[in-house]
Amino acid sequence: EAEVAQSPRYKITEKSQAVAFWCDPISGHATLYWYRQILGQGPELLVQFQDESVVDDSQLPKDRFSAERLKGVDSTLKIQPAELGDSAMYLCASSDRASTLGGYTFGSGTRLTVV
Amino acid sequence: GQQLNQSPQSMFIQEGEDVSMNCTSSSIFNTWLWYKQEPGEGPVLLIALYKAGELTSNGRLTAQFGITRKDSFLNISASIPSDVGIYFCAGPTTSGTYKYIFGTGTRLKVLA
Numbered sequence: 001e002a003e004v005a006q007s008p009r010y011k012i013t014e015k016s017q018a019v020a021f022w023c024d025p026i027s028g029h030a031t032l033y034w035y036r037q038i039l040g041q042g043p044e045l046l047v048q049f050q051d052e053s054v055v056d057d058s059q060l061p062k063d064r065f066s067a068e069r070l071k072g073v074d075s076t077l078k079i080q081p082a083e084l085g086d087s088a089m090y091l092c093a094s095s096d097r098a099s100t101l102g103g104y105t106f107g108s109g110t111r112l113t114v115v
Numbered sequence: 116g117q118q119l120n121q122s123p124q125s126m127f128i129q130e131g132e133d134v135s136m137n138c139t140s141s142s143i144f145n146t147w148l149w150y151k152q153e154p155g156e157g158p159v160l161l162i163a164l165y166k167a168g169e170l171t172s173n174g175r176l177t178a179q180f181g182i183t184r185k186d187s188f189l190n191i192s193a194s195i196p197s198d199v200g201i202y203f204c205a206g207p208t209t210s211g212t213y214k215y216i217f218g219t220g221t222r223l224k225v226l227a
Contacts, residue, residue, distance in 0.1 A: 004157075033214065042119075042203050042217035043158065056214065091157050103148045103205065103215065106157030 002026040004107035006092050012113045018080035021110045025074070025094030033104065034067055034077050035091040043091055049075060082114045117142050119204055119218035127224045134191040136221040138204030147187040148205040148215065149178050158203055158217075162189070194225050 005024040013019045025032050030051050035043035046065065048056040052072035060067065064083070069075040079086055089111050095104035121138045128134060138147070146165055150158035162173050164180035164187060171178055177190045187204055204218040 006157075031213075040220075042220050045214055045216070048214050093157075103150070103160045103163055106150075106159070108155070109157045111155070 002105075004092055004094050004105050006090075006107035006110055008110055009108065010111045010113075012115060013082050015084055015114050016081040018078065019082050019112065020076050020078045021090050021092075021112075023075045023077070023092030023107060025092070026096075026105060029094035029096045029105075030072070031095045031104070032069060032075050033093040033095075034075070035093065035106075037089040037091055037109070039088070046077070079112075082112075084114050087112055087114045117206075117208060117216055119206060119216060121202075121204060121218040121221050123221060124219070125222040125224070127226065128194055130194060130196060130225055130227050132194055134194055134198070134223060135188065136190075136202060136223075137186060137188045138218050139186045140206060141185075143184040144206035145184070146207050147178070147180050149176075149187070149189050150203045150205060150217075151200045152203060152220075153200045161202075191223075194223075196225050196227050199223060199225050 007022050032049040034046045036046050037043040046060045047067045049069045052069050067077045089109045091106050091109045093104040093106045118141050148163050149161045151161050152158040162171050162178040167180055167184050168182050169180040175192045179188045201220045201222050203220050205215040208216050
């Protein structure tokens with residue numbers, strides 16, 4: 001069964017350091033999403049890509065967060081500098097255009113702890 | 116903005132009991148999704164609903180799309196220990212790009 005791959009699974013970093021997460025969506029999926037999930041809450045969208053283009057980054061804290069999907073396949077999400085409040089699970093999801101009504105497939109996430 | 120509220124926030128039940136949870140919205144949705152998230156994993160899609168009044172089952176799970184289009188319900192019959200997790204509802208936003216917002220979640224614990 002096709003999966004969304006994310007790495008690393010866990011990351012501990014000191015505040016003010018830079019951190020990056022990687023996501024490889026299901027092959028052929030044009031749409032890629034990064035969500036942030038704070039402990040005890042539901043996932044919240046940070047950024048949405050359609051192929052290599054950002055279509056929605058309205059909830060991305062652009063002063064410290066950046067995301068790219070240069071070739072329209074895999075994607076990286078970067079935080080620089082990390083703050084204590086960034087501790088959360090960062091989830092990547094993907095969908096093909098035809099299946100968007102059926103929701104999307106999530107990866108296992110990267111659990112970030114900022115100390 | 117759009118919000119999805121889920122209740123109850125958490126549930127502790129005995130194995131074999133039936134479970135019911137719901138999700139309400141401040142606005143109308145034309146699609147409802149139910150996801151389950153296990154500890155340390157990403158959410159997994161359980162059921163998708165596309166029409167008001169629709170009732171859809173997936174094994175022991177049954178979900179309904181409310182007639183008002185502002186709510187949805189998820190029932191689990193004869194719960195088992197592996198039903199433990201957090202259940203999220205999700206609905207599409209009304210903004211231009213197609214994406215989903217998620218509810219606050221219902222945490223389910225099943226006691227053997």
